[in-house]
Amino acid sequence: MAGGEALISNVSDTARWVAAYRAVETARADALFRDPLADQLAGERGRAMVAAAPRVMRGGWPVVTRTVLIDDLIATSIREGCDRVLNLAAGLDTRPYRLDLPADFVWVEADLPALTTEKDAALADEKPRCTLIRRGVDLASPSATAKFLDAALGPLGPENSHATKALVITEGLLMYLEEETVRSIAGALARPEINWWVMDVTVAMKRMRAGSMFENAPLEFEPTHGIAYFEELGWRPLEVEHLLVQARKLDRAPWYLRPFTYLRQPNPRKPGRGPWSGVVRFRRVPDRPTG
Template sequence: MNEPLIGDISDTARWVAAYRAIESERPDALFHDRLADRLAGARGHAIADGPVAPHGGRNGWPQVVRTRLIDDLIGRALAQGCDRVINLAAGLDTRPYRLDLPTGLRWYEADLPGLVAEKCRLLAEETPGCTVVRRAVDVTDGTACAEFLREATDGAHHALVITEGLLPYLTPAQVHRLGAVLRQPAVHWWLLDIYSPMMRRAVNLTMGSQLGSARWHFAPADGVRFFTGWTALETESLFEAAARWKRSPPFVRLHARLPSLGTPDRPGQISLWSGAVRLRNTVREEH
C-alpha cells in the first residue's frame, strides 16, 4: 500500500508554499513570494505534482486565492489600526517578508517545533519588513496557546489573530476552545478560513487517501454563527474571488454563480461554500 504524500500536518505547509511559488511565476500573479520555492523544497513540489493536486492541476487555485484574500483582509485591518499580528500555526507563511508592513509592527508566529526550526534555518539570512517573533507552540494545547498569547499581546490594543489553514484540521471542540482562548480584550480581530460540511466531505472523499493524518474535521453547518462571542465583520467567498481573478477552472467559475453556494452564516449541509472571514471580538464591546 502506498504511503500518503502528506505524512503529517506540517507537510501541508510545504504543499501550500509550492503553490505560492507556482503562482509567483505567473505574469498576472496575485502576489509575489520569492521565498516560496525555497520553503516548499522538493517535498512540497512533489505533493503539488501528486494526486492530491486539486482537479489534477498544479496551480493550486484554492490555496492561491485564499492567500490573496487573506493578504487583503490583513491590509484592511492594518488600515483600521491593527497594532499586532499573531499568526497561529503559521507554517511556512512569508507575509512579513513580502507585504508592505509598518516597520514598527510586531508580528508573532507559533507552530510546531520542527517546522519553526526549519523555517528559521531557511530564512536565517532574510530580513523581514517588521519585527518577527517565532515560538514553538502546539496551538491545540490550550494552556500553551494561552501562555503564548499573553506574550504576543503584551502592549497591544488592536491585535489581529490569523489561523489560516488551521481550523479544518481541528475538531469542533478544539475550535470552540481556541475561540474562547482568543477572546481577550487585546485581540480585536480573528482572521480565518471556513468551509461548509459539503466542502469537507468533498475534500476528504477526493483527497482523503493522500491526506493521511491531515484529513479535515471542522466545517460547521451554521457557518460563522458557530463562533460564540465573535461577530463577522467581513466575509470573502473563495469561489467568487477565484472566478473574478480567473484562477478556477471554467466549470467552477460557472458554479460560483449558482445559489447552491450558500452563505457564510448559512452554508447548510449541501452547499459548496468556502471563504475567508474576519471576525470581531465582542468581549471588547462588553467592557
C-alpha cells in the same frame, strides 16, 4: 516517495503543499502576489504534492485566492489601527518578508516546535520587513496557548509596547482540529487586546480532499452552521468572501467551476449540505456589562 513514504505524513506537511502553490503563482506573468521564498520552502516534497494533488486543485486556486483575500484583510486591519498580528499555525507563511509593513510593526508567529525550528533555519539569512517573533507552541494545549498569548500580546518590539488592537490569523488551521479545540481557541482569543480574527471556513469540502494523499491530514472541523458557529461564540463577521466567487473574479477559478459562481450562493450562516468555503474577518464582540 521513496520506500512508499506518504507525501503528507502529518498536518505540518501541508505547509509545504501551500508554499508550493504560492511558488506556482509567483512564477506566473500575471501573478497576484510575489513570494520569492515560496519555492525554497516548498522543496521537492512540496512540488511533488502539487503534482499529485486532485485535478480540482490544479493551479492551487483555493490557496492563491485565500492568500490574496487574507493579504487584503491584513492591510485593511492595519489601516484601521491594528498594532500587532498573531499568526497561529503560521506554517511556512512568508508575509512578514513580502508585505509592505512598517519596520517597527510587531508580527508574532506560532506553530509546532519542529516546524518552527525548520523555518528558522531555512530563513536564517532572510530579513523580514517588520519586527518578527517566532515561537514554537502546541496550540492544541489550552495552557500552552494561554501562555503564548500572554507573551505575544505583552511588551514586545522596539518600543517594548503592549498590543491594544491585535489581529489573529488562523489560515488553514481550524479545519484540522477537533471541535473542542476550536472552541478552546475561540475562548482563548476573547481578550480585550484582540480586535479581529481572520480565518478560512470550510463546510462539506472533504470530497475535494479525497484520496490517499490526505489520509494523514484529514479534515476534522466543518461547522454545519458556517459562520454562525463563531457568532455564537462572540465574534461578529465584518467581511465574508466566498472563495470560489472571488477566485473567478481574480481569474483563477477552473473553467468548469465558473458557471456555478453565477448561481445563487449558499447562505454562509446556513450553507446546507453543499460545499462552501470562505474567508472571514471577525471582530470580537466586547463583553456586555452585567449587573
